Amino acid sequence: MGQIAGAWVAALLTLFIFSFLYKDNPFYKFAEHLFVGVSAGYWFAYYYHNVVIPNLYNPLRQGHFLYIIPGVLGIMMLMRLVPKVGWISRWALAFIIGMGSGYFLITYLQTNALAQVEATMSLRLNSVNNVLLVIGVLTGLIYFFFSKEHKGVLGGAAKLGIWFLMIAFGASFGYTVMARFSLLIGRMHFLIFQWLPTIPFFRGLAR
C-alpha cells in the first residue's frame, strides 16, 4: 500500500512538472515550491546527522578538543548570514582555499595536465586517429595563443583549431541531448511500467 501511495505521489508530481510544457500553471508552481522546500529540509537534516553529529559533536563529546578549531571555522562561515560581520567568513574561506591549494595543487596539475601532455607526446603516429588527435591538440592550443596576430600559417592553424573545437562542442552537445533524453526515458519508464499498472485497467503493463 505504501509503495502504491509513493508511486502516485511521484507520478502526480512528475505530471505537474511536465504540465509546464503546455503553459505555466498552479500545479507546476505547487510542485516546484514543494521540491525546493523539501530539498532544503532534506539536505539540512541530512548534513546535520551525517556531518555535524559524527564529525564534530561526537568527537567533542569523546574529549577530542582539537575539533573546536573546525567547529569555530564552521561558525565563522555562517557569519555570512549577518551582513555586519560577514567579513569574518573570509578567514574560514581563506583557510579552506589555502589548505586546498597546498594539499592538491601538484596532484591536480599532474592528473589534469601533465599526464595528458605525456600521453599525447608519446603517441605513435601510426593511425589516422592518432594523427588527428595530435593535429587537434596542436591547432587547438594555437587558437588560444594570443601573443601573436593570427595571420599566415599561424592564422590557418588557428582556423583549423576552431574546427576541431567546434566538432568537440558538437559531440559534447550530442552527449548532452542523449543525457536529457535518458532522464525523460527514465520518467516515462516509471510512469508507464510502475505507476500505470497501479490502475487495474493497465495492470498488464507491469514489468
Place this chain on the structure above:
Amino acid sequence: MGFADRIREIDRRIIFLVVALAIIIPLLIPIGFPIQVSPSVRDLYNALESLPPGSKILMSFDYGASTYPEIYPMSLALLRHCFRRGVKPIIMGLWPEGIPFAERALQVTVEEEGKVYGEDYANLGFKAGGIVVMQALGRSFEEAFPVDAYGTPLSDIPVMQSVRNYDNVAIVIDFSAGDPGIPAWIMIAQGRFGKPVGGGCTAVSAPQFFPYLQAGQLVGLMGGMKGAAEYETLIRTRDLGSAGMDAQSIAHAVIVLFIVIGNATFFLGRWSSRRNKGTS
C-alpha cells in the same frame, strides 16, 4: 503563408508531443535495435573479467536522484558482473543519496545471484568529506569507515578482514554524477596510490573524461544510459539500459529530422524572400 513559414511558426507544443510519442511508443513496442559496444565499455568489462574470483573491488556510488535513470542501470550491470565472476564489491558513497541507490541495486542483484552480506560484499555507507575520505582510504579503510552502513565494526566483517587500504583492492569503480566523482578518484586513487580506476558517468560529463581514457588514467568508462546498455549486452542481460535504447535512438532520429527541417525551411524562406525582392 507558405509551407516554410508555417513550419517555422509551428507551436512548440506540437514538437513536445512528437518527442513524447517518439519515446513512449518504442517503450511500449520495443524494436530491438542492435547495441554496438564501444571500446571504453569493453575495456571496463575486460578489466573486471580479468580479475580472479575472490578479488575485492571498491565501488563508490557518487550520484543522486537527478541522474538515477542514467547511472542506476550501470550499477546493476556491474554488480551482476561482479557477483557472477565471484568478485567481491566493497560499496561506499561520497554522496549521501548514493547509498540508498546502492542498497536498491544490491537488493536486486544479491537476490538474483544468491550472495551473502559480509561474505560476498560489504556496504561501508556514506561518508562526508569527498577527496579527504579518498585520501584517508589510502592509509586505512578503518580510519575512514570505522563501522559499516549498519554499525558493524569493519573487523567483524569477513570480506573486510584482509582489506587494509587501496593495496588490497584490485580496482576502484566510481559511479559519478559530479564532484566528488571520477576526476577526484583519478587524482587520488590512481594518481597518488597507483590504483586502476574505472567507472560510469552521466552522458553530459562523458566527453570530459575521454582524455583520461586516452592517457590510460581510466581503465574503462560507461557514458550515460547507452554505456549501461552496452555493459548489459556484454553480460548478456537485458535490463533498464537496453530497455531505453530503442526510445533513445528514435528520439535522436526525430531531433535530427527537426534540425534538418528547421534548416531547410530557414534556407527556403531566405531564398524565397530574395526571389520576391528580385521580382518587385
